[in-house]
Amino acid sequence: MASSLYVGETVSSLKEVPVQPDGLEWGVNDISDPDAGRVQDANCTMMKRRIARKRTLSLSWANPTLAQASAILRMFAPEYLWVRFIDPEEGGFITRNFYTGDKKAPFRCIDLRGPGGETAVLSTLSFNIVER
Numbered sequence: 092m093a094s095s096l097y098v099g100e101t102v103s104s105l106k107e108v109p110v111q112p113d114g115l116e117w118g119v120n121d122i123s124d125p126d127a128g129r130v131q132d133a134n135c136t137m138m139k140r141r142i143a144r145k146r147t148l149s150l151s152w153a154n155p156t157l158a159q160a161s162a163i164l165r166m167f168a169p170e171y172l173w174v175r176f177i178d179p180e181e182g183g184f185i186t187r188n189f190y191t192g193d194k195k196a197p198f199r200c201i202d203l204r205g206p207g208g209e210t211a212v213l214s215t216l217s218f219n220i221v222e223r
Contacts (some may be wrong), residue, residue: 098166109159110159115150117178117179120144120145120147145221148176148219149217150217150219151216160213164194164216167218191218192220193218194217195215196216197215
């Protein structure tokens with residue numbers, strides 16, 4: 092299966108994420124002008140004053156091995172990174188600059204032997220990336 096997620100410190104260094112996420116939730120946030128808010132008129136009209144739109148991707152992996160989790164976390168370790176992903180609004184792949192949010196990896200000692208003999212010991216690995 093072709094990858095849907097590529098990451099790199101530069102656009103020219105994008106590499107396929109070694110394990111595709113089990114969950115990838117796309118979102119877009121409006122960034123409003125600091126002067127946005129309610130106008131003191133008869134209707135208390137809201138003035139949004141959008142100045143930018145930024146994408147957010149919520150990523151999660153179910154039962155990754157320690158080796159897989161380590162590889163994923165190392166790819167997303169830089170402060171800022173470039174990500175190529177499928178954007179539903181654009182109708183195809185786009186590349187944008189992101190930063191990562193806090194990362195979580197709850198441990199649950201489970202013993203799942205894979206074809207390579209690896210053992211999965213994390214119940215999930217998840218984090219958000221936010222467009223810069």
